[in-house]
Amino acid sequence: MSHTLAKTVGGIGCAVLALPLLAALIVAALVGSFIPGPAGGTDAAPSKYALSDIPPRMLALYQRAAPECPGLSWTILAAIGKVETDHARHPTMVSSAGAIGPMQFMPTTFPAYAYPVPPGGKRPPTPWDPVDAVFAAARMLCANGARNGKNLSGAIYSYNHSRTYVRQVLDIADRYQAQAAHAAAPNQRAAIAVAFAHAQLGTPYQWGGDGPHEGGFDCSGLTKAAYAKAGITLPRVAEAQYHATSKVPRGKPLLPGDLVFFGRLGNLHHVGIYIGNNQMINAPNRRSVVRIENYHWTDFWGATRPTQ
Template sequence: MASAGTRIAVSAGVGCLAFLTLAVGAATGVVTALTGGTSAGAAPSDSALADIPPTMLALYQQAAPTCPGLPWTVLAAIGKVETDHGRAPSLVSTAGAVGPMQFLPATFQQYALPVPHGGAEPPTPWDPADAVHAAARLLCAHGARGGHDLQAAVYAYNHAQWYVDKVLAQAAAYAGTTGPGRPAPAPSQAAATAIAFARARIGTPYEWGGTGTPGHGYDCSGLTQAAYAAARIPIPRVAQDQYNAGPRLPAGTPLLPGDLLFYGSSPAAITHTALYTDNGRIIEAPRTGIPVREAPYRRQDLHFVGATRPTARR
């Protein structure tokens, strides 16, 4: 990783002004598609869900809303290009950059504080939570806030146009869509936090009555309650009460990331709830023997009753 001139890379084609102009123009189009007037970016595409480890995906989605206008996909793309989300054989570069986001230690110290939830104390570029949040702060300081200039922000990370193009192209691949060429709606900061919390629990065992206390798993409503508690929005404990608490969405209302979806035989007989993530998918704690997972929200084994939007109560 290179910040403020710490690593300069030059490709042969960059010296050609015509080539550079075309590359910048293409990158500008990608930036427009990525931001789409939103602050948190799109929902994960299938390729993002397949490629990004759930814990890292959760960190990218948690860190991005700390800089309004920074799509989480850009953070994820940097993590991919730098170290394949921490899976590279070595997390130490020839220039001395270290950790999953490849920070030079001196640069990391400029953006290390405050320590994020789950980060190491004292903060270190080797800790994924510390590193991802520091990367968000660096990008924010160099143009990402408000989506003002994502190209400049990424260029500050590594001073090379090829790097900017590669990161933005990867970010676009990680962004889901709701239709041909249309960005998926971005979650609010509270919804993004709830989704990130739930996604980080994928693989946790199902436990009837479970609320995720140490040594225990989740049931469906225990997971959704805990996810929104992480976003500082209190909701009731059981699925029926969560549905009754609303605010309910009228039939036909387009779903947004973070909405709670409810299933059962009728509005008065709710038996299951899940957190909507977009692209027709939910994160749910399904039933005994099946851990927390991401799955389609319309299925033959579930009768969809309706949805609520807890974030609308703020």
């Protein structure tokens, strides 16, 4: 936990990036090659280390909050969360300097970056709430130079006035990014479906849910909604989706947008959207949110490729 925080008070710094624009940016990255920016691209895939070190809810939150500052990688937010409180695992989350909460805000600094209250945040916002704190951290970094990576090191230094701190954050952020490049999506429809799924990270799991208007998604509700956004209609449940889509032969490489299924024929109980680097976006269970996970589950059955 940091003990020398000296955060400056200023304006919000940047506006919320609209979801359609976010989707367009992700589509552009997926259709072409992945080119990492400083300390990880804005849509950088989590490394194995990140998936093992960051609690799934916090990982989804870092990914959801990063677009608050255009060009900011979620890996920077995650690295700050790691250094400050080990992703809210610190027993008190109070520093000797009086900084509080998972992202270690001074109580006098936090209000400058707390509004607008993000979806799922507290009302009134509080630095103790992970959603409020992570979004406020993204806004503060943006206000101090992180927008489009123009002065990322300076922005991190403004968060904690220590050169050692800056190097530590950048090193962890690099370790949190998967080093392998993204495979290209096979077509624009697959890229749109993946972009939609990315935009849902952090959305609560809801049995039978087809979207936030119902409180969230279940696994097949997420895949159905993602491909509906791309203009492809899928059946509602996992088993039916498997039979309605083109099978990827075993041993052939998967591509972003492929559907990955789990269980066995007659009881395919789960489905996710493959995004590359052996990872999928899925809505796993009632105790979780839409998140990124490794797809190599023990009961993986096979993959399909939706087509028009």
